[in-house]
Amino acid sequence: MKKYEIKETKVIPPEQLYHLYQSVGWSRYIREFDKLTAGLKNSLKVLTAWDADKLVGLVRAVGDGATILYVQDLLILPEYQNQGVGFSLMKKLLANYPQVMQKVLMTEEAPDVRHFYEKCGFISADQGSGVAFYRFE
Structure with missing residues (x-):
């Protein structure tokens, strides 16, 4: 198992941020990289995982932090x-x-995505009493 340290920071070297999003195939984010960096800056919280000086993970949240x-x-x-x-970042x-x-x-x-988020305590809208709607543009 590789070692890592979790930090709270919105200051991430652009080349490492780009590489992380590229490595998981999130090309739309890196196509509009200025929007991604603005989104990070305006996020409620950004937690990162580092192996020495190498960015290995990131989770970010938006919202009001109250409701x-x-x-x-x-x-x-x-x-x-x-x-x-x-799991550590989400926790x-x-x-x-x-x-x-x-x-x-x-x-x-x-299946693996569903299992991961259920392990984190989330319930899929198709399994609970809630309903989810979305609109992508």
Whole structure:
């Protein structure tokens, strides 16, 4: 298992941020890189995972921190996936907002993705009493 340290920071070397998003195939984010960096800057919280000076993971949340917390991004370098990095980042993020009743996220449907978020305590809208709507443009 690789070692890593979790830090709270919105200051990330652009080339490392670009590489992280590229490594997981999130090309739309890096196509409009200025929007990504502005989004990070304006996020409620950004937690990062580092192996020495190498960015290996990131989770960010948007919302008001009182009534709603929206987990916007959770990315882990492929070679660090399935080693607890994502779970640690999510656990630390959620621990910052125990008072927030509504914690939400939207992601792709895949068995491993579903399993991961259920392990983090999330319930899929198709399994609970809620309904989810979205609009991509």
